[in-house]
Amino acid sequence: MPVPAFGDAYNRDVLEDTYRRWQESPGSVDATWQAFFAGVEFSGNGVAKSDALHGDLRLQTGVVRLVFWHRQAGHFQAHTDPLSETPPPTPDHLKIETYGLSEADLDKTVDGSMYFGINGPVKLRELLAALKATYCGRIGVEYMHIDDLQKRTWLAERIEPTRNQPNLDLRLKYRALMTLHWASLFESYLHTKFVGQKRFSLEGAETLLPMLDAIVQKSPSLGIKELVLGMAHRGRLNVLANTLGKPFEQIFNEFEDNYLPESTKDGDGDVKYHMGFSADITTTDGGSVHLSLSPNPSHLEIVNPVVEGRVRAKQRLHGDTERATGVPILIHGDAAFAGQGVVAETLNLANLAGYRTGGTVHLVINNQIGFTTNPRDARSTQYCTDIAKFIQAPIFHIHGEDPESAVYITQLALEYRQQFKSDVVIDLVCYRKYGHNEGDEPSFTQPVQYRIIKAKKPVPTVYAERLVQEGAIKPEEAKAIEEEFRQRLDAALKEVKSGPPKPKTMTGFGGRWEKLTNHYSHAPVDTHIAEAVADRIAEQLATVPDGFQLHPTIKKLADKRRDDILGRKSLDWGTGEALAFGSLVLEGTHVRLSGQDSRRGTFSHRHAAYLDQETGKPYVPLAHLDPNQAPFDAYDSPLSEAAVLVFK
Numbered sequence: 001m002p003v004p005a006f007g008d009a010y011n012r013d014v015l016e017d018t019y020r021r022w023q024e025s026p027g028s029v030d031a032t033w034q035a036f037f038a039g040v041e042f043s044g045n046g047v048a049k050s051d052a053l054h055g056d057l058r059l060q061t062g063v064v065r066l067v068f069w070h071r072q073a074g075h076f077q078a079h080t081d082p083l084s085e086t087p088p089p090t091p092d093h094l095k096i097e098t099y100g101l102s103e104a105d106l107d108k109t110v111d112g113s114m115y116f117g118i119n120g121p122v123k124l125r126e127l128l129a130a131l132k133a134t135y136c137g138r139i140g141v142e143y144m145h146i147d148d149l150q151k152r153t154w155l156a157e158r159i160e161p162t163r164n165q166p167n168l169d170l171r172l173k174y175r176a177l178m179t180l181h182w183a184s185l186f187e188s189y190l191h192t193k194f195v196g197q198k199r200f201s202l203e204g205a206e207t208l209l210p211m212l213d214a215i216v217q218k219s220p221s222l223g224i225k226e227l228v229l230g231m232a233h234r235g236r237l238n239v240l241a242n243t244l245g246k247p248f249e250q251i252f253n254e255f256e257d258n259y260l261p262e263s264t265k266d267g268d269g270d271v272k273y274h275m276g277f278s279a280d281i282t283t284t285d286g287g288s289v290h291l292s293l294s295p296n297p298s299h300l301e302i303v304n305p306v307v308e309g310r311v312r313a314k315q316r317l318h319g320d321t322e323r324a325t326g327v328p329i330l331i332h333g334d335a336a337f338a339g340q341g342v343v344a345e346t347l348n349l350a351n352l353a354g355y356r357t358g359g360t361v362h363l364v365i366n367n368q369i370g371f372t373t374n375p376r377d378a379r380s381t382q383y384c385t386d387i388a389k390f391i392q393a394p395i396f397h398i399h400g401e402d403p404e405s406a407v408y409i410t411q412l413a414l415e416y417r418q419q420f421k422s423d424v425v426i427d428l429v430c431y432r433k434y435g436h437n438e439g440d441e442p443s444f445t446q447p448v449q450y451r452i453i454k455a456k457k458p459v460p461t462v463y464a465e466r467l468v469q470e471g472a473i474k475p476e477e478a479k480a481i482e483e484e485f486r487q488r489l490d491a492a493l494k495e496v497k498s499g500p501p502k503p504k505t506m507t508g509f510g511g512r513w514e515k516l517t518n519h520y521s522h523a524p525v526d527t528h529i530a531e532a533v534a535d536r537i538a539e540q541l542a543t544v545p546d547g548f549q550l551h552p553t554i555k556k557l558a559d560k561r562r563d564d565i566l567g568r569k570s571l572d573w574g575t576g577e578a579l580a581f582g583s584l585v586l587e588g589t590h591v592r593l594s595g596q597d598s599r600r601g602t603f604s605h606r607h608a609a610y611l612d613q614e615t616g617k618p619y620v621p622l623a624h625l626d627p628n629q630a631p632f633d634a635y636d637s638p639l640s641e642a643a644v645l646v647f648k
């Protein structure tokens with residue numbers, strides 16, 4: 001059943017006219033109206049007489065509008081902010097009075113079948129409770145901006161019957177608690193053992209770890225073999241240690257006064273918040289997934305297109321034309337996601353033939369502050385995630401102290417990515433326990449917010465108490481997780497303190513990168529090609545498939561290129577390029593051109609793609625040189641000046 005596309009601007013004349021037409025012949029009106037009038041008849045006990053019509057219409061129209069507006073705007077009332085004890089007040093969109101309904105209507109039976117999971121008659125009170133639970137709980141859902149009905153329906157079919165409530169089994173609850181504790185203890189350990197050092201603590205946003213864990217754990221069952229992560233400073237050390245399994249010893253070593261970063265290999269003087277890492281992770285049920293965290297510079301969000309480019313390249317190397325096995329995961333800060341232009345540039349690449357990666361999972365650590373700037377001074381939008389709406393990504397807002405909702409929505413988001421191969425966003429609404437870094441005093445600039453934050457219990461404590469209260473775990477079990485983790489940290493620190501100063505261990509380039517060196521040479525390279533190769537390219541440039549209607553001027557140009565090469569005459573720039581590209585792909589090197597005018601060439605000199613003058617279909621001669629050649633791709637690209645540079 002489609003999600004009804006009702007708005008709220010009803011016109012009585014249209015309604016009555018459509019109703020009359022439906023009475024005469026139900027098939028003469030569209031399917032949504034058919035369902036609507038069936039509901040009207042139903043609530044009129046099957047006697048939708050003309051004089052009863054308006055009363056029934058009022059009720060059923062109200063129902064339809066309530067369902068529509070909860071889907072559309074329920075997130076405004078969702079309780080997602082852990083710094084607020086109460087949910088936001090009910091906006092007018094969600095009040096029954098707005099739709100001409102009253103308390104007296106709540107016990108009337110209405111047709112609830114436009115809501116998934118209620119198939120038919122239901123008391124209005126019950127329908128409203130279902131809507132509130134689904135759309136106004138601890139998860140705010142934005143998906144009505146998605147035009148694709150299939151995607152919208154897929155989401156509604158999942159979140160409505162379940163009332164969008166997480167239903168984690170005990171094992172998953174325990175795992176969520178464990179990863180929360182890891183996140184929190186790791187930070188407090190660094191805080192006490194390396195006093196005064198910057199670490200860009202994750203505290204207040206610990207729920208990020210159960211979310212990442214949910215992605216890792218679920219990946220193998222969805223056919224995902226590789227995750228490429230990109231993130232900035234916040235929580236990076238924590239993610240390195242607890243998600244990617246970078247040895248604690250290595251991290252502690254980098255904090256030591258006697259750490260010698262200059263002893264690393266050429267050009268790798270990275271600081272610890274910028275370093276990349278990769279690891280193969282075995283999941284609890286024996287699956288395997290490769291994780292890499294991209295190195296990043298200080299420039300916030302610039303890592304986004306790098307990650308996309310890496311994933312795209314990996315997909316090509318693995319022949320993954322479905323883009324199903326490698327998934328980009330981008331972790332953003334709220335201020336950076338809303339503020340940095342490269343975010344928009346990268347999102348704009350999401351659906352382009354030359355750049356698609358089959359969808360990115362975006363996780364926003366929304367700690368409701370950027371350095372010392374409040375959200376109202378940092379963006380003109382309601383949410384820090386609004387930028388993602390232009391690519392029609394679904395957006396989920398999650399209460400940062402509700403790890404179960406976070407895990408459940410993360411699983412759903414990953415399924416959505418795999419199902420539709422498109423982007424999805426999760427906005428983790430949380431807080432930042434300290435200042436921007438641990439040396440900053442946040443109450444200089446946010447006195448009220450930090451009074452609330454200082455009074456808060458750590459996120460794992462809140463969750464552990466909840467689990468104890470519901471009888472899922474015993475208090476000793478939460479303590480045991482802490483104790484076991486602390487011992488691992490102690491052992492690692494002891495190891496670091498006991499030895500001589502250690503240089504950073506370089507993981508280096510392995511596998512297909514083994515031959516890569518950092519040394520650049522200006523020595524001339526032999527670029528000669530055999531004459532037979534040049535002739536073959538020449539013929540190909542002037543050959544089109546049977547029936548292909550080449551523009552007469554381009555035909556002249558193509559023939560001249562062929563004749564110039566075959567005649568060993570001097571060549572123009574475009575012909576020289578064609579010989580270079582053609583010979584490279586024949587040697588097995590992939591050639592990829594991207595830029596706004598890549599196919600024609602800025603000076604109308606390239607003509608990498610010929611266009612049939614009748615059908616507009618392209619034909620790329622250099623892609624048809626030999627069945628065994630490497631690909632030749634020329635993509636006309638967005639007018640991007642930053643993202644496109646880092647996307648190889």
Ligand SMILES: Cc1ncc(C[n+]2csc(CCOP(=O)(O)OP(=O)(O)O)c2C)c(N)n1
Pocket residue numbers: 234298299300332333334335336337340365367369370371432436
């Ligand atoms: C392009 C760029 N501008 C400014 C900075 C300096 N800077 C580093 S972190 C930060 C605040 C980022 O806020 P947010 O994205 O909300 O992340 P948070 O630190 O709150 O986790 C700023 C301004 C930077 N690193 N890069």
